[in-house]
Amino acid sequence: MLRDHCSLPADRALLSQPPTAGLHCKMVLQAVRRVLRKSKAKPNGKKPAAEEKKVYLQPEHTKSRITDFEFKELVVLPREIDLNEWLASNTTTFFHHVNLQYSTISEFCTGETCQTMAVCNTQYCWHDERGKKVKCTAPQYVDFVMSSVQKLVTDEDVFPTKYGREFPSSFESLVKKICKYLFHVLGHIYWAHFKETLALELHGHLNTLYVHFILFAREFNLLDPKETAVLDDLTEVLCSGPGGGGGGGDGTSSGAPGAQNHVKER
Template identity: 90%
Template sequence: MLGDHCAAPADRVLLGQPPKTGLHCKMVFRAVSKVLRKSKAKPNGKKPGAEEKKVYLEPEHARSRIADFAFKELVVLPREIDLHEWLASNTTTFFHHINLQYSTISEFCTGETCQTMAVCNTQYYWYDERGKKVKCTAPQYVDFVMSSVQKLVTDEDVFPTKYGREFPSSFESLVKKICRFLFHVLGHIYWAHFKETLALELHGHLNTLYVHFILFAREFNLLDPKETAVMDDLTEVLCGGPGGAGGGGPGAQNHVKER
């Protein structure tokens, strides 16, 4: 039984200061427009020619956080809380925060600017209920992700909130599936929309969210190292190393993978 998702500490710590989406909107979007005019990104989320320097790896941006917490301690399962309740609480929290983070740049993520769901050298496809691969734009992919995750986290048979209800036997595998999709969304924000995020001055929120999410996923083995290898360079900078997150070495930088 998940009593209102436990009101986990993650809710209070992760984004105690909500994104400033409503502050000085005209000035902010002018700044974003200026950044976009200077950007030479081609309309698919990929950079022109040889891969551009990844702005999100620059020390001045990577150091930005909304709070300085020991996230490794924050993600550990409290003794008094059931594992499944802890996973449910945090998974729901991450879903809401990543959805919110994406919403801040969603108007810049269109079918024209992001014709594929790309993250670095990897292109993701959606698979429908029949298992058929669906090629879609990034905003379509994110919409599929958010809609399917919303359906799961509000399903009492999967994420129970009433006393006496049990978690399904497939719960942990579903949480892993959700985390994999959410990781794709985070990766796309960094890869295709970090300049907009920077112009909106929300990179500190994004970095904090990424660190918390990755360390939580590591703690409970929720993400396959092969899945996260695409962002190993960022994980190295923000989290102090991939921590067994797998290869992702310098080879095959320009080889486009499909998933």
């Protein structure tokens, strides 16, 4: 998978800080397993109906951030910067960050624990190059996402880096496609692997990444509201502050009662 081969110094500085100084990777994973055993929950978030509470909406977790930046100001197109250049730079950065964030919990996202790519009441299927729907496990879906996005962002004909090269006419639609896939991955981390993220003390990183990504997508209309509706409750809590980094609210869902009982396939 791409996450095993990407060299991302800047992103690692942001996301790969160890939760406790001197704690080795093996010890971290052991600590996560202990937390999960105590919670009596499987790594993929499968729980009895009585335990369907969304842990990521609890106020003590939604308030966690790694920075107090005014993201609404940060995402605005700078003066004298080409729009496509701005979209390309930020899309590539978000891709690297989401890839790295997923890598922190990838050991727990397996074909056995996550048999479908699920986010709340929605299951996503991959569509191959011919448009054929492919049912796959969550890790397979993420592999498809990361491989296809990596191919796009390193293609000089799509994301040109050399002076004088033009962006293709389809560039904006491709950026929207990438953002849709990255949203699916972020959504799956929250829905199926937030407890592992919490145990690794990386929920502040995840919340910060989510807020920045969502506000950027809103600024340039890169995500269909119907696509993001699956996490409207989380978005409302995390992005409700004056700078887009709000952590207030009571953590309750704005969805219709019983919505979790109806599974949609996309």
